[in-house]
Each structure stands twice: as C-alpha cells, then as structure tokens.
Amino acid sequence: MAVATSDQIFREVMTFDPPEATTPFEVAHRDFVYGRIWSRPELGRRERRLVTLTCVAAADAPQPIIDHVYAALSSGDLSLEEMLEAVLHFAVYCGWPKASHLEGVIRMQHARVQQERGHTPAPWPARDDDTLGINDWRAGIARGAEVFTEVNLVPAPVPDTPYTHAGILGYVFGHLWQRPGLSRRDRRFVTVACVAVCDAPIPLNSHVTSALHSGDISKQEMDELVLHLSAYSGFAKGEALRGAVEDAWARAGSDR
Amino acid sequence: MAVATSDQIFREVMTFDPPEATTPFEVAHRDFVYGRIWSRPELGRRERRLVTLTCVAAADAPQPIIDHVYAALSSGDLSLEEMLEAVLHFAVYCGWPKASHLEGVIRMQHARVQQERGHTPAPWPARDDDTLGINDWRAGIARGAEVFTEVNLVPAPVPDTPYTHAGILGYVFGHLWQRPGLSRRDRRFVTVACVAVCDAPIPLNSHVTSALHSGDISKQEMDELVLHLSAYSGFAKGEALRGAVEDAWARAGSDR
Amino acid sequence: MAVATSDQIFREVMTFDPPEATTPFEVAHRDFVYGRIWSRPELGRRERRLVTLTCVAAADAPQPIIDHVYAALSSGDLSLEEMLEAVLHFAVYCGWPKASHLEGVIRMQHARVQQERGHTPAPWPARDDDTLGINDWRAGIARGAEVFTEVNLVPAPVPDTPYTHAGILGYVFGHLWQRPGLSRRDRRFVTVACVAVCDAPIPLNSHVTSALHSGDISKQEMDELVLHLSAYSGFAKGEALRGAVEDAWARAGSDR
Numbered sequence A, B, C: 001m002a003v004a005t006s007d008q009i010f011r012e013v014m015t016f017d018p019p020e021a022t023t024p025f026e027v028a029h030r031d032f033v034y035g036r037i038w039s040r041p042e043l044g045r046r047e048r049r050l051v052t053l054t055c056v057a058a059a060d061a062p063q064p065i066i067d068h069v070y071a072a073l074s075s076g077d078l079s080l081e082e083m084l085e086a087v088l089h090f091a092v093y094c095g096w097p098k099a100s101h102l103e104g105v106i107r108m109q110h111a112r113v114q115q116e117r118g119h120t121p122a123p124w125p126a127r128d129d130d131t132l133g134i135n136d137w138r139a140g141i142a143r144g145a146e147v148f149t150e151v152n153l154v155p156a157p158v159p160d161t162p163y164t165h166a167g168i169l170g171y172v173f174g175h176l177w178q179r180p181g182l183s184r185r186d187r188r189f190v191t192v193a194c195v196a197v198c199d200a201p202i203p204l205n206s207h208v209t210s211a212l213h214s215g216d217i218s219k220q221e222m223d224e225l226v227l228h229l230s231a232y233s234g235f236a237k238g239e240a241l242r243g244a245v246e247d248a249w250a251r252a253g254s255d256r
Helices: A008-012 A026-038 A045-059 A062-075 A080-094 A096-116 A137-152 A163-173 A184-198 A200-214 A219-233 A235-255 B007-016 B024-038 B045-059 B062-075 B079-095 B095-115 B137-152 B162-172 B186-196 B200-212 B217-231 B234-255 C004-016 C024-038 C045-059 C062-075 C079-093 C097-117 C137-152 C162-172 C184-198 C201-213 C220-235 C235-255
Strands: none
Touching: A008 A026, A008 A062, A008 C201, A026 A096, A026 A219, A026 B162, A026 B186, A026 C097, A026 C162, A045 A062, A045 A080, A045 C097, A062 A080, A062 A096, A062 C097, A080 A096, A080 B024, A080 B234, A096 B024, A096 B045, A096 B217, A096 C079, A137 A163, A137 A200, A137 A219, A163 B024, A163 B217, A163 B234, A184 A219, A184 A235, A184 B234, A184 C004, A200 A219, A200 A235, A219 C097, A219 C162, A235 C079, A235 C162, A235 C184, B007 B024, B007 B062, B007 C235, B024 B217, B045 B062, B045 B079, B045 B095, B045 B186, B045 B200, B045 B217, B062 B079, B062 B095, B079 B095, B079 B186, B079 C024, B079 C137, B079 C220, B079 C235, B095 C024, B095 C045, B137 B162, B137 B200, B162 C024, B162 C220, B162 C235, B186 B200, B186 B217, B186 B234, B186 C235, B200 B217, B200 B234, B200 C235, B217 B234, B217 C162, C004 C024, C004 C062, C024 C220, C045 C062, C045 C079, C045 C097, C045 C184, C045 C220, C062 C079, C062 C235, C079 C097, C079 C184, C137 C162, C137 C201, C184 C201, C184 C220, C184 C235, C201 C220, C201 C235, C220 C235
16 A cells, blocks of 8 residues: 555545645644544544644634634535534633634534535524533533443532532533433543643543543543643643553553 | 513623524523522622633633623723723733733723723823832842732742742732732732632632731622622532631631 | 943833823833843853744744844844744743734845845755754654653653654654754743743742753853843743742752
8 A cells, every 4th residue: 555645644534635844843743643543543534623623722723723623524524513502611611711712613614615616505403402411410410420420420519519419510520411412432532632731630630530430532532532631732741641540541551 | 679681680790782692602691600600799899890701711612702891891880990900910820821811802802991981082091110119129028028028928948949049939929919000809819719719729728818817808708709600610619618618617617 | 430321221122212201001011021130140141032033932922023133133143044943832831822013024024124124135045955864753752761861860761652652752852952053052041931931830840940950051051041031031030930940959969
C-alpha cells in the first residue's frame, strides 16, 4: 500500500486543498500534524474530530475553528446533531462563553456546506424540550448520583453545596451525561480533552482514570489522544495529560 | 410568590429578550445558566456580574463579552467607573492583553447604552493621576507590605526579586489593592474568579483562603461562586476551585 | 542620565506614540507595564519581546497581538525569520491553533512595515524543506533522545507511547529544538513563557529547571522574566512561575 503524503492526508481530513506552505510553521503543520498525527490509524478520525474541535474551541483561534467545523461537517464524520450535542458537553467542561462562539461557527459552516452541495438548507434539527425532563429537579439529583457513579466509578459526593447539588448531581450527571445525542464513549473523548486543556490536576486525574478503567477508551487510544492533544493544545498540556494517563494506568494495573 | 421562568430571569439579567433557543446548547444555557444559576438568591447579582465579567473576559468569546458588559452597564448593577476599575484589577490577575480587549468593549457598550437612553454622552470619568502616588516608589513598598498582610493574612514576602519587589509589593499591594474605585470585597470576587480561571494551585489556595478567613466572602457566597464560575469557565475549573474552598474552609475550622 | 518617562519607554518599545491614557487601566498600563517593567535593564529588549509575543498570542487578545508583532518587526529587535521560527516553537508548546492566528498577524504586519518604509515588499523568506530531514524518522528518534538530554539535562523517556515516540523524541527534540532559526537560549525564553502560561506543574518545573541549571538563562534574567510574564499573563500565572523558579534555584544550590 502506498503511504499517503502529508498533502493527501490534509485533503482527506480537511476536505479542502492544503494551502501552500511557506513558513516553518506551515511546513511543520503539514508534515507533523497531518503527516505524522492525523495519519496514524490507532485512533479513529471521528474521535480525533471530537478532540480537535474541543482543542480549537478552547484555543479561541478564529480560523482553525472555522476550518475544523467545516471539515467535520463536510466529511460527514460528525452529523450536525452530534456536533450541536458536543457543543453543549464542551460548554459544561470549558465554559459557556467559548461554546457560544463555537456554536455560531457551526451554524455558519452548516449553511455553507448545504449551499456548496446545492441543497435547499435542511430544516434545523427539531429539539425536544421534554428530553430527560430537565425541570424534574428532585428526581434529577437522585438519578444524577447514580449516573455520577456509573461515569466516574466512585461514589457520588454528598450534595451539600450549590456546586455539588445544583451543578454536579442536578445538572452535569442528572442531565448532561444522560442525553441521547452522543454516546458515553464520545462524551469521554470530549471530556478528557476539556479537562486536559484546563489542566486542573484533580478533574484531569478523575476523568482520565474513569475513561480508562471503564474500558470506554483503550490505553492505546488514550496514548494517541495524548499525542493528538499535544499538537492542538501544545506539549505543555500534553505532558500533564500524559502524566495523568500513566498514573491512572499504573493504578489500573494494581487493581487487577 | 410566583417562580420566575428562565426567560424572565434571562431578561432581568441580560436586560434584553432571550433569543429563540433551538439547539441543545441554547436550551440548556437558558434553563440551566439562567433558570438554575442566576436565579439563586444566595449570591447577589452585583457579585455575579463581577465574576461573570471576569470569566467571559478570560474566555475571549467576543459576543458573550459584549452581552455581559452591556447588561452590567444597562442594568446599573455596576457603574462605568466600577467596571473600569474592575478592568484594571482583572488586568493584574489575568494579564493586560485580555484586559485591553475588555476595556475596548466597555467603551463601545457604554456609548451604546447612553445612545439608547437618548443621553448626550456623559463626559468620560475624570481621572486623578495623583491617586495613591504611583510614583512614590519607596513608600509604596513599605505600605505594600502592610496591605499584603491585610489582604492575604500572612506576612509579606521579602522583596528580593523583581516579582516581589516591583510587582507584588510595589504595585499589586502597594497600589492596586489600595485604589478607592472598588471595595476590598469587590476585589476579592474578581481575584478569586481570576485565580480560579488560571487555576495555578498556589494563588488559588491563597486567595480563596484569605477571602474566606477575612470574612469578606461568606462560605455560602463562596459556594455559590463555585457553581457560578463552573458554568462560565467550565466544571473542570469549578472542581479545582471547589477543592480549594473545601481545603480553606477545613483549615478555618481547625483554627477556630 | 535623565530617567526616561513612561511615555518615552512606551514609544521606544512600541515604536508608535502612546495613546492618551484616560482610564485606570490605561494609566496603570503606561505607568506600570512601560514605566516599571519594560524600563528595567536586567532583561534585554529582545528577550522581553519573545516573552511578550508568547503571552499575547496565548491570551488571544486581537489588538495587543497586532501591536506587539508590529513593534517587534518595526524595531528590528526580531527579524521576520526569527519571528516565524518563534511561531513554530510557540505552536508546539501552546498549540497550533493559536500559532496560526499569530502567523496571520505577522504576515499582515510585515507587509505594513515594508509599506511604511516605502520598500517594495521583500520576497518572502525562502524555506529549505530538507532542513534537519523531518522525514528521516528513525534517525530522528535517536538524535531526539540525545537532544532531549542536552535540553532537559535528564535522560530521555523510553519512546513507548505515541506521545513520547512520535511527539517528544521524534518531533519536539528530534526536529524542533535542532532547527537553526533561533538559538537554544531564545527557545528557552519562548518555552518558559509557554509553560508558565499553561501552568501545568510538571512541564513548568522541568523547563524552568533546565533553563536555569544549563546556565542559558541566568537567575537574574529569570527573575525578570517572572515579573514581565506577571504583567502580560497575570500575577496568578506569575506566582506559579515564581514558585517553580524558587524551587529550581534551591535545587541548583543543593547540587553545587
């Protein structure tokens, strides 16, 4: 099998032709990020998209957000509904302001993709306000505690503060993680990328540990995620993530 | 008393009508961030504004910065002078570049509010270059050491590096924290939000501890701040702040 | 010798006239950041530029990025080639998306500087795709391990994960740190600023330690870097950097 060139991989991933590379950054971007990272088969393209979208949205760089949203939609790797669901998940872990910008870009790039295809713009996805009953508060807390444990593999905190009560159990696990639009595995990729970008040690360790120990993300995939995130959020964040992965994996071994 | 709807709370906080919510993010933003966070009475709207402005300015999301600056000015919860003073405080803790953008937005939104009200734009607030004598260097260091202790409740560092001498004692505590435009309590809210957004453990612990141990921010308010910041800067940052609050509060208990 | 005023220093550093300062932020920016930080002789202007460009690019604030790129080029403190090389180094440590924006600004400001000087725009620097043979993969890993040790002063990691193999040894030390466009000392300034902005403790400690223990950056310069970065990325990040410097320096002492 012929090995794909960096340009070919760029074209496959981004769905448009690579720009001429005339600076050290551009040459390295093409040869390293496309030629040596996106080209690796050990992590799927769909998962790489979830991680990349998280990283570029967290980084606030206008053009990369546009390009990667366009590529994700244009390639069909992520549907519009999935991307909108990922925005909400991202909002919770990296904050609503950055999510607001990301969603605006998705709206525009979706319209662009539809137009390029000569489609009459499809109607915007219908939403179902009743999904998971966000207004059923008390039941949400109880169910939130169960889902907290399913996701995090540790007992739920006592909901004795606004953060743990109205935030973590009432909303994050009482609603968000139960939504049907993305699988738990998908949400793990977005979450691990979010906490790695934020790099506060405790959430980083906790989400890396549960992603690995649950088996939702394999060690090989997680190792690829470390490299992928290092490119998009920098090797400083990557090193912190790598350390968390090694620690979590060592603990997984000692539990076996 | 009738419970306010999410839409009503949005309107009260943002001072304009909520946009139609058609995506998971928009629905959740309205129902969770307005319906379940801004609606809570345990932290005042003014304090929530100081925290929110810090979070959106740190997050660099263009439209949320515009919207929250407009809302803060339009509501009258913060005066123009107070917001400009908050920009300076934010600059010191989150860096001058982001502050520069925030201040540009404040200028534009102030003009917009004045215009909407049919006011001839008021003259821009006069400034007093002599305030606190920023050029009286040696006295600033000595007084800075006193204010350092008043604010942080620990002895001032020996000013034997540029950071501690020209930075911390000479400027941050020798000038900034003494400025009259915001109360010490107000500065605590901005500072805690800033260090939580940055989430370096040592400044986070130090400012959370002094805010609580001084009594300037109550435990109940701090718990609300954790939830509020989790929404605007994400639950990863929120979790790190929550941990710092729990630690500081446990130490407060053992000191009693 | 007459002491330069803040306005004079602003003009020297930024290569344009200071705007009128009418807010607390603007007055303090001029008097503190220019009057008290850029004015200090203990760290060179060229090094301050490398640190500043890193900080403003990481902070995503549009106008400060423009202003500092323009000033760096216009002053001649950094050549176009050096700045483009710094973009690549920044990309690796703070992520490619932010670097992409920075490089776009450099293109535009370079054109502006050339136009202001009445130059026919010089041809864009030629690039040499063969430099350091980025495609010679196996040799890159071996040489990468050597350079890892030269830079970090500790043994190279076993390349048993994608991050350490394709990332750290294959690319970061197998290619990036060997590129000729910037000296190792220059790369240290960019790297320390990058890891301080990201403030993940492990990379922060590691790069601060090797910068000091190698002698590439003196303790006095590093102390200045702490103050300079505190202004541009905020005192929360600055405090984390300061702690890392103190720890590394104490260890340097005990090794002597």
